Amino acid sequence: MENMKKILEVKNLKKYYGSHGNITKAVDGISFDVLKGEFVAIMGASGSGKTTLLNTISTIDTVTSGNIYLNGVDITTLKEEELADFRRENLGFIFQDFNLLDTLTIEENISLALIINHEDVLKVEQKVDDIAKKLGIGDILNKFPYEVSGGQKQRCACARALINEPKLILADEPTGALDSKSSRMLLEAMDEMNERLNATILMVTHDSFSASFCKRVIFIKDGKIFNEILKGEKSRKEFFNEILDVLTMLGGDDSLAC
Amino acid sequence: MLAKLGVRNAKRSIKDYIIYLITVTLAFSFIFAFNLISNSEDVLNLSSVMDNFKYVMYFVNAFIILVVCFLINYTTKFMFSKRSHEFGTYMVLGIKKKQISRMFTLENLFLGVFAFLVSIPVGYLLSCLFSLIIMNIFDLPYQVLMDFNSNALLLSILYFGIIYLIALFLSRRRIKKMKVYDLLYLERQNEKNIIKHKHIRNIGFIISLALGIYAIYLFDGEFHIGTEPNMGTIFLCIGMLAVSIYGVTFTLADFILNLVLKSKKLKYSSDNLFVARTFCSKVKTMSFTLGTLTLLITLTLVSLNMSSLFKGMFDYQIELAAPYDININDDKTKFPEYISLVDEDYTILETFEYDAYEDSANNILNLIGDTWRTSDLVIPLSSYNQLLKMKGMDPVSLDEGEYLLHATREYKDTLDVDEIENITLSNGVDLHLKEFRTEGYTSSWAYGYGYIIVVPDRATEELTVSESHLIIDTKEDTTEELANELIAFASPDFCEENEYGYQVCYSLSNIVVRGQEEANNNGFMTITSFVFYYVAFIFTAVVGTILAIQSLSDSTKYKYRYTVLRKLGVRDKQLFKTVRKQLLLFFLFPLVYPVIVSICTITSLNDLFKLILANDTVYLVYFFSNLILFLMIYAIYFMATYFGFKKNIME
Numbered sequence: 001m002e003n004m005k006k007i008l009e010v011k012n013l014k015k016y017y018g019s020h021g022n023i024t025k026a027v028d029g030i031s032f033d034v035l036k037g038e039f040v041a042i043m044g045a046s047g048s049g050k051t052t053l054l055n056t057i058s059t060i061d062t063v064t065s066g067n068i069y070l071n072g073v074d075i076t077t078l079k080e081e082e083l084a085d086f087r088r089e090n091l092g093f094i095f096q097d098f099n100l101l102d103t104l105t106i107e108e109n110i111s112l113a114l115i116i117n118h119e120d121v122l123k124v125e126q127k128v129d130d131i132a133k134k135l136g137i138g139d140i141l142n143k144f145p146y147e148v149s150g151g152q153k154q155r156c157a158c159a160r161a162l163i164n165e166p167k168l169i170l171a172d173e174p175t176g177a178l179d180s181k182s183s184r185m186l187l188e189a190m191d192e193m194n195e196r197l198n199a200t201i202l203m204v205t206h207d208s209f210s211a212s213f214c215k216r217v218i219f220i221k222d223g224k225i226f227n228e229i230l231k232g233e234k235s236r237k238e239f240f241n242e243i244l245d246v247l248t249m250l251g252g253d254d255s256l257a258c
Numbered sequence: 259m260l261a262k263l264g265v266r267n268a269k270r271s272i273k274d275y276i277i278y279l280i281t282v283t284l285a286f287s288f289i290f291a292f293n294l295i296s297n298s299e300d301v302l303n304l305s306s307v308m309d310n311f312k313y314v315m316y317f318v319n320a321f322i323i324l325v326v327c328f329l330i331n332y333t334t335k336f337m338f339s340k341r342s343h344e345f346g347t348y349m350v351l352g353i354k355k356k357q358i359s360r361m362f363t364l365e366n367l368f369l370g371v372f373a374f375l376v377s378i379p380v381g382y383l384l385s386c387l388f389s390l391i392i393m394n395i396f397d398l399p400y401q402v403l404m405d406f407n408s409n410a411l412l413l414s415i416l417y418f419g420i421i422y423l424i425a426l427f428l429s430r431r432r433i434k435k436m437k438v439y440d441l442l443y444l445e446r447q448n449e450k451n452i453i454k455h456k457h458i459r460n461i462g463f464i465i466s467l468a469l470g471i472y473a474i475y476l477f478d479g480e481f482h483i484g485t486e487p488n489m490g491t492i493f494l495c496i497g498m499l500a501v502s503i504y505g506v507t508f509t510l511a512d513f514i515l516n517l518v519l520k521s522k523k524l525k526y527s528s529d530n531l532f533v534a535r536t537f538c539s540k541v542k543t544m545s546f547t548l549g550t551l552t553l554l555i556t557l558t559l560v561s562l563n564m565s566s567l568f569k570g571m572f573d574y575q576i577e578l579a580a581p582y583d584i585n586i587n588d589d590k591t592k593f594p595e596y597i598s599l600v601d602e603d604y605t606i607l608e609t610f611e612y613d614a615y616e617d618s619a620n621n622i623l624n625l626i627g628d629t630w631r632t633s634d635l636v637i638p639l640s641s642y643n644q645l646l647k648m649k650g651m652d653p654v655s656l657d658e659g660e661y662l663l664h665a666t667r668e669y670k671d672t673l674d675v676d677e678i679e680n681i682t683l684s685n686g687v688d689l690h691l692k693e694f695r696t697e698g699y700t701s702s703w704a705y706g707y708g709y710i711i712v713v714p715d716r717a718t719e720e721l722t723v724s725e726s727h728l729i730i731d732t733k734e735d736t737t738e739e740l741a742n743e744l745i746a747f748a749s750p751d752f753c754e755e756n757e758y759g760y761q762v763c764y765s766l767s768n769i770v771v772r773g774q775e776e777a778n779n780n781g782f783m784t785i786t787s788f789v790f791y792y793v794a795f796i797f798t799a800v801v802g803t804i805l806a807i808q809s810l811s812d813s814t815k816y817k818y819r820y821t822v823l824r825k826l827g828v829r830d831k832q833l834f835k836t837v838r839k840q841l842l843l844f845f846l847f848p849l850v851y852p853v854i855v856s857i858c859t860i861t862s863l864n865d866l867f868k869l870i871l872a873n874d875t876v877y878l879v880y881f882f883s884n885l886i887l888f889l890m891i892y893a894i895y896f897m898a899t900y901f902g903f904k905k906n907i908m909e
Binding site: 087093 | 260263267270304343344346347349350351352353354355356437438439
């Protein structure tokens with residue numbers, strides 16, 4: 001049962017901001033697991049603590065208390081200098097605003113992480129080509145980020161996140177800056193990453209449509225887990241409707257409220 | 259890959275920070291040029307007053323290093339915050355902080371070394387230009403180019419090293435403290451708004467302003483003739499002014515915004531609202547920096563004014579001591595020999611000999627109470643008029659029984675005119691005071707007196723001749739060398755040959771040569787003003803650069819503001835006008851306080867200086883010419899910013 005291996009274990013995680021009498025409990029005792037090969041969405045309204053949760057898992061932010069085990073290693077105990085190596089070897093990131101480096105070409109952006117790991121140059125080229133083709137950006141590799149569309153940029157970010165074959169890919173509102181067509185293309189690409197490459201993905205979103213591509217959705221409200229639903233054998237459409245139902249109970253979804 | 263990234267980033271930075279790079283290059287060029295000059299044997303041997311020059315330069319350079327360091331540190335910090343998101347991404351990708359820090363350091367060092375390398379030839383050319391001017395003042399033929407002194411180069415490298423060591427150390431420490439989270443979200447942070455409550459801010463503005471006014475008032479009280487200024491009080495004033503400058507900078511923007519928002523007429527007329535809001539948000543987020551810039555401009559203007567006051571004082575001293583090319587006070591029989599000596603190298607336009615008489619009645623001397631002179635000095639009207647004529651002044655007339663007293667400005671306040679209304683000379687002639695004048699007095703008429711009594715020619719009958727003068731007007735400008743020749747002729751003991759084979763003479767009070775006075779005073783003064791202008795230029799450039807960098811980065815960051823205005827139907831011409839208004843406000847804001855402070859301080863100082871300046875109001879000429887000079891350099895930065903801004907928002 002290789003597929004049932006726990007990749008991520010979050011245990012009673014707390015993240016508080018502020019001081020003295022004025023404390024904001026952004027994450028307030030959250031626990032959950034992510035298995036290898038899962039595609040999990042974390043949903044919640046603005047300010048529900050979902051991005052903070054993702055930031056703590058991605059080691060960008062520190063925790064107030066609790067533990068996060070990634071592949072058995074408690075990342076809350078790692079030191080600053082160890083974290084860089086850890087991130088490089090275990091995590092892939094996809095951000096809302098792409099975070100591509102505008103002085104590098106798409107190809108260089110994708111390969112940056114590998115080159116820093118001092119991988120064989122020929123191997124790097126091969127890997128970049130492979131992944132770019134899979135994501136449909138093989139023909140823009142020599143362009144600079146400002147020369148390509150938002151969707152292409154985000155697929156480039158996906159390629160960059162995938163190339164290291166990380167244990168876990170973390171995505172923060174990856175469709176936030178994209179139009180609906182590009183969003184759909186990206187989500188399908190992510191779905192494929194998950195299905196065909198067996199990548200484990202944890203995605204934060206407030207968009208029900210995006211979440212409906214996942215296998216499991218965790219709902220967060222006021223820093224706590226409110227509900228959790230599984231796709232199972234349901235169609236994407238059915239799952240989408242189910243997500244909407246939970247959101248109604250939760251008290252509104254940003255995207256629908258607008 | 260990191261090196262590639264570094265080079266590409268540096269290349270991109272060059273485009274964004276071209277103004278900064280030019281300023282840093284110029285700063286290093288000036289540092290190198292002054293190092294060359296202050297280390298040049300040729301320049302140091304010019305005159306005895308140059309000995310201290312080298313040491314003064316060490317002190318001045320220390321100050322310059324501090325300010326250049328401030329600029330580099332500020333810009334590095336600024337560049338870092340602009341690129342924090344990028345660095346955050348590196349870290350997220352697993353690049354170690356050490357590597358990022360190394361890359362950023364290398365990039366900056368690369369820019370710095372580039373600026374430094376360019377500054378060497380530029381600095382060398384500047385030093386040639388400066389020494390040309392200096393040699394010209396000393397009337398020396400300028401044959402050799404400046405020698406490329408390795409000491410000067412080493413010194414410049416040392417300064418460069420110190421500046422970058424400090425700047426990069428601070429930058430590395432900053433990076434070390436940063437967390438990934440901070441880096442990814444740093445862009446959202448501003449300089450802290452120190453005073454949060456509106457009410458307190460307005461009170462703060464009034465208190466700061468009052469403190470400044472009180473400091474200026476107190477400062478003014480320190481400078482009066484006859485009282486010694488108290489250094490403690492002066493430092494207290496400077497301290498209070500500094501506090502006031504920061505205080506006003508912190509609070510003024512909000513104060514103005516309140517005024518604009520309160521008045522509907524102001525608020526809704528043309529683009530006032532947009533400009534006021536944009537300006538205030540800018541000032542609020544960088545009030546500490548703006549305070550420092552205001553302080554720097556104040557220092558610049560005040561030091562330029564001080565330099566002008568001293569220059570004016572020295573010029574006036576020369577005019578006072580040596581209005582004629584040559585003035586010799588000696589035995590009459592030796593005059594023909596003096597004339598033939600001058601005639602060897604110079605074209606003589608006019609010579610004039612006159613006698614001054616001693617009057618043992620001591621009408622004036624008794625009032626002054628001086629002990630080392632024994633009698634008053636009297637000259638006949640005809641000689642006096644000739645002396646005035648040679649000085650380019652109008653002649654005067656006296657009736658029989660009238661006399662005129664011409665004295666230095668110091669006596670204007672101390673001599674009681676009533677007591678000298680009527681005097682009797684030792685030969686029994688009674689005279690009535692027609693005029694007591696001070697304007698255009700020169701000590702060369704009566705060395706060591708400070709005044710002369712001018713009487714009708716006949717009134718000098720029976721008085722003994724006290725001294726005989728020979729005045730020579732030459733076509734060419736006289737030099738220190740001629741003075742030495744004349745002194746060697748008058749008293750050979752006063753001269754000796756120095757190790758370089760030049761004849762060096764002690765000055766002799768009875769031989770006054772204008773060229774020598776100029777060499778002693780003017781040469782020193784010119785170099786001193788060079789130094790003052792050097793400091794002022796660097797300060798101005800630093801202020802201009804920081805304002806330019808801030809504005810230009812805003813032009814890209816807030817481009818959308820202008821896009822919105824254009825979409826709302828604002829025409830390009832009107833848009834540029836708004837940009838001009840906004841930038842002008844931003845550039846003028848740190849200038850207002852310094853202008854007020856500098857005019858107040860120079861007025862106070864003038865109370866003391868006016869005695870040794872050409873007239874009572876010449877300080878205003880100094881003030882305005884310095885202000886114009888400052889504004890000229892400032893305007894270059896303003897124009898560069900404006901055009902860059904325009905280009906950025908139109909792209």
